[in-house]
Amino acid sequence: MTTVIEVKNLTKRYRDTVAADDVSFTIEKDTIYGLLGRNGAGKTTVMSILTAQNFATSGEVRVFGEHPYENARVLPRMCFVRESQRYPDDATATHALRMARLFFPRWSQELADRLVADFQLPMKKTIKKLSRGQLSAVGVIIGLASRAEITFFDEPYLGLDAVARQLFYDRLLEDYAEHPRTIILSSHLIDEVSNLLERVIVIDKGRIIMDEETEAVRGRAATIVGDTARVEAFVAGREVIHRESLGRVTSATVLGELTDADRSRLAAEGLDIAPVSLQQLIVRTTQHVESALTAAPEGAL
Amino acid sequence: MNRTWNVVRLQLINKQTYVWVPLIVLAGSFVLTLLIWSMVPFGGQKYSGGAQAVYWYFGVVGVQALTLTFPFSQAMSVTRREYFFGTTLTAVLTSALLASIYVGGAFLERATGGWGMEGYFFSIDWIWDAGPAAAWLLYFAVPMLFFMIGFGSATFYKRFGSVGLTVLLVGIGLSLVGLGWLIGRADGWSAVGTWIATQGTAGIAAWTLVVALVVGALSFAPLRRATP
Amino acid sequence: MIEEGRALFLQIAESVEDSIIDGTLAEEAQAPSTNELAAFYRINPATAAKGIAMLTDKGVLHKRRGIGMFVSRGARELLLGERRAAFADRFLDPLLAEARTLGLSPDDIARLLSERAARTTTEGTAR
Numbered sequence: 097m098t099t100v101i102e103v104k105n106l107t108k109r110y111r112d113t114v115a116a117d118d119v120s121f122t123i124e125k126d127t128i129y130g131l132l133g134r135n136g137a138g139k140t141t142v143m144s145i146l147t148a149q150n151f152a153t154s155g156e157v158r159v160f161g162e163h164p165y166e167n168a169r170v171l172p173r174m175c176f177v178r179e180s181q182r183y184p185d186d187a188t189a190t191h192a193l194r195m196a197r198l199f200f201p202r203w204s205q206e207l208a209d210r211l212v213a214d215f216q217l218p219m220k221k222t223i224k225k226l227s228r229g230q231l232s233a234v235g236v237i238i239g240l241a242s243r244a245e246i247t248f249f250d251e252p253y254l255g256l257d258a259v260a261r262q263l264f265y266d267r268l269l270e271d272y273a274e275h276p277r278t279i280i281l282s283s284h285l286i287d288e289v290s291n292l293l294e295r296v297i298v299i300d301k302g303r304i305i306m307d308e309e310t311e312a313v314r315g316r317a318a319t320i321v322g323d324t325a326r327v328e329a330f331v332a333g334r335e336v337i338h339r340e341s342l343g344r345v346t347s348a349t350v351l352g353e354l355t356d357a358d359r360s361r362l363a364a365e366g367l368d369i370a371p372v373s374l375q376q377l378i379v380r381t382t383q384h385v386e387s388a389l390t391a392a393p394e395g396a397l
Numbered sequence: 398m399n400r401t402w403n404v405v406r407l408q409l410i411n412k413q414t415y416v417w418v419p420l421i422v423l424a425g426s427f428v429l430t431l432l433i434w435s436m437v438p439f440g441g442q443k444y445s446g447g448a449q450a451v452y453w454y455f456g457v458v459g460v461q462a463l464t465l466t467f468p469f470s471q472a473m474s475v476t477r478r479e480y481f482f483g484t485t486l487t488a489v490l491t492s493a494l495l496a497s498i499y500v501g502g503a504f505l506e507r508a509t510g511g512w513g514m515e516g517y518f519f520s521i522d523w524i525w526d527a528g529p530a531a532a533w534l535l536y537f538a539v540p541m542l543f544f545m546i547g548f549g550s551a552t553f554y555k556r557f558g559s560v561g562l563t564v565l566l567v568g569i570g571l572s573l574v575g576l577g578w579l580i581g582r583a584d585g586w587s588a589v590g591t592w593i594a595t596q597g598t599a600g601i602a603a604w605t606l607v608v609a610l611v612v613g614a615l616s617f618a619p620l621r622r623a624t625p
Numbered sequence: 626m627i628e629e630g631r632a633l634f635l636q637i638a639e640s641v642e643d644s645i646i647d648g649t650l651a652e653e654a655q656a657p658s659t660n661e662l663a664a665f666y667r668i669n670p671a672t673a674a675k676g677i678a679m680l681t682d683k684g685v686l687h688k689r690r691g692i693g694m695f696v697s698r699g700a701r702e703l704l705l706g707e708r709r710a711a712f713a714d715r716f717l718d719p720l721l722a723e724a725r726t727l728g729l730s731p732d733d734i735a736r737l738l739s740e741r742a743a744r745t746t747t748e749g750t751a752r
Contacts, residue, residue: 128669149471150624166621168400171474182468182625184410185461191410192469198403199473238472266667273660273670291633291668311632311672318630356714363722371630 097124100246100278101146106155108141108302115141117302119155123246126276130293130310132286132378138302139282140178143248147176159246172201175244177235179251183223189234190219193241200242207271208241214263228255236264240271246278253285265292286375290314296374300382310374317377318354321347322367330367337384349380404475404483405490407466414461415491419451423498426450427518434516443516451495455540459547462487463555468625477620485613488544496536500529527598535598538605545609549616556619633668637676642685642704645696652701656686656694 101123108116115138123129131139144150146157148164148171157164164170183192189212197203212219215233218226223234232255239249253261269292272279283289290296296313298306306313317337320327324346331348338349349372354362362369372380409415426447434443462484470480503520511517524532554562580586596604627636641657644650659677663670677694680686685700724734 166476166478168476171476174474177472181472184469185465186411186413195407195473199475273663294669294671311634311675315631360718363719366726371628373629
């Protein structure tokens, strides 16, 4: 597989916060990535730096093997429409799409027209006057119709209702199947987008805490529910990333695939197995990492 | 070069900024001047500074050229260099258009004997005497300068914030005052005056363009590190 | 249709296997393509491809160059064998555990089994 983006030890420091902390990862060609994390985790910062809209404090970024900054060979091959994109004051959706057509070499007017109809976007109204959902739709349409070799979607669905979001996911998959390209989708609605993603990169407080194939992560955890003593006996020696108790019933989320032998034993003990969705797994892992960090001793006593 | 031209189109989306408001400002100050002249029972030549109004407005245009368009240009994957040259080109085109309107107005003015009132709005004597070409050059250079000052200030603000910009303006102010004091000390004001007079209209226009160029060049550096 | 907490490609593969076992997808027939499966389940084509790849590795599907994926001869027997081997683990162990909780002996279970089996064959899904 060809690598299109290489990030090495990327750090972005502001006066009193670290938005990206020694981040390293690679992005392969023609793959859909999820860049997942909480609000303020650093997703937009990383994407801005990759597209040279923001600058790293230290570390290296290579896009198509080159440094993206002021690079007219590399930049037009990328598209980054951010979550709260500002448009020229008097611009209508028509203007915005016309400009995108001029600047993105692989632009598809056919796809753009189709999406405008799908999202029922008013073309003559100034963008300032559009609703939040319609504003998002403009960004989504630019991102999709640009057919840029690397397309970033930064929380693209904010303001879009559930129907519009599903429409976006459907059109994204459709067009990706026909015109494969590298797509990086940032989101905190993990379960909604998880089926689209081939790989997930989870970022928390500026650090990467997971960078894996989605399918490998799915099914990595299970929640064992039942009598506290029996549950504890079963989970002994396994990594428990979440535990809840109510009376004599405990629900423990463990990492690690359950073998058939495990399942038989659980059935025999009368313990229930509840599936753990990708979102739950990532949320629990994030909380687990965060609490491990805060529990760490501050220094020698 | 293609992408640079497309930046011009990008800028010109903002018709209010580039077309309507300047036209309104110009038309408004012109009409107002005519009205005032018609009301004042004064024989003889009348002059008005009303033509300046649009120039000051071009400072605003320069600011808006950055604030309203830079973020979107970044989304369009335009490099800062393409954006800078495209925006400068937009300034050149609009200033040239303005200059042409002024010169056209001046011809009309002279032909009608000062709008039948001996009132001179577009064609101030010392400018017009040097000929329409020199006048055009001056009418082109002044809005360019104001545009660049607006654009440069906005760029500086974007990069260094309000504190940075204030420091810059205070610094420039102090330097100018300092310069003025030095000239005064050397008793050089009359020499300065003579020098300005010898430059002539075309000369002043050329110097104005030089300053505009310098301001423009200086605004490129902060732009290179500006974020949308 | 899609379960949480389990790899999607496994579920895709299983659903194709189900249709081979119950006869809706015949041997030597063309199997759904990666893109068709991806569109139907609304998942990433790469995931669907992984499921297809797994079935190909198992010998359930094979590729005919230029045309697509086809169900291999003997696939149904292969899958039936697999499922029968796993039957006891998947269905009997939980059944026995529940029966134990309820105090039903193996004889009780055997009796219930015969009664139910007699009922379903008369109503019958063809086998």
